[in-house]
Amino acid sequence: MAHGNFTRVTEFILTGVSERTDLQIPLFFVFLVIYGLTVTGNLSIITLTSVDSRLQTPMYFFLRHLAIINLGNSTVIAPKMLINFLVKRHTTSYYECAIQLGGFLVFIVAEIFILAVMAYDRYVAICNPLLYMAVVSRQVCFLLVSLTYLYSFSTSVVTSFSVFSMAYCSLNVINHFYCDIVPLLALSCSDTSFPETVVFVSASTNLMFSITVVVASYFNIILSILRIRSSEGRKRAFSTCASHMTAVSVFYGTLLFMYLQPRNNHSLETDKMASVFYTLVIPMLNPMIYSLRNKDVKAALKRFLTNSCC
Secondary structure, eight states: OOOSTTOOOOEEEEOOSOOOGGGHHHHHHHHHHHHHHHHHHHHHHHHHHHHOGGGOSHHHHHHHHHHHHHHHHHHHHHHHHHHHHHSSOOEEEHHHHHHHHHHHHHHHHHHHHHHHHHHHHHHHHHHOGGGHHHHTOHHHHHHHHHHHHHHHHHHHHHHHHHHHTSOOOSOOEESSSSOOHHHHHHHOSSOOHHHHHHHHHHHHHHHHHHHHHHHHHHHHHHHHHHTOOSHHHHHHHHHHHHHHHHHHHHHHHHHHHHHTSOGGGOOHHHHHHHHHIIIIIHHHHHHHHHHHTOHHHHHHHHHHHHHHHO
16 A cells, blocks of 8 residues: 555555454454344334334433434444455545544444433433423423534534544554544654644543533432432332443443553553444443333333234
8 A cells, every 4th residue: 555655545454353364253253243233222222212102201212312323333333344354455445434433423422422411311300300391301302412413423523624634644554443533643644733632622521521410410319319218219219220320330431441541551452442342342232231121111122022913
């Protein structure tokens, strides 16, 4: 691809999850199963929350959009990744790389904020149940989701443009299984201080705002639950947010593990493993988390299967 120090890059080569040739086929089947479960689980959540009349509440409206985001995030990454397991040359064009990065940023930022929105929804439901339908009305739900998508798209455009406004000369091997910001900037032959600043400010602002909303919501939720006198009431209140708490803990735990590592211990290999988790594994786990611990979803699935068989 590169013929000299100043050859303009028109394509990139992805190293993949592993460069060992003997692991390519086994890894293909592992990630094919993961992606298959992701598609099946999230499409099931989207379908059930769309067609079942008993799941037409704000909580399930937001859950549907979390499933859409998880499905989108995984689909941006997995198909190209699976193809690369089967071919010798793991190339991606310059513009395909830019589109993949943009799509990834749209969905990862949207997930950060939809989890915060869902935490706020649980806060209102438990702490102000009498005002729930007024505060989290249909119009408010659409507004919150619309703002989430609009903001994530805007962030993606600005960040992707700043990354791909850099000059990429002869080096074109990305040490990753998809086009991500850090390994891309490592290849640039120009000053990367501007995109690094954009990425740092955007990522830190998004994470701090979202985590603040989630922590504040659950702090008030826990206080409200502790004030409930009956153990049955506390158990019922806790069960309504247990699935979301699990999903939030897994997602933010992975992100914080990656971003809060000491500089001297930080490596692209660690980033790669963390990326596998939040781009492929978490989108597979979320439908299981929300369905296995949720009686309403399991009941809706039974009704759907019964009606489909009749």
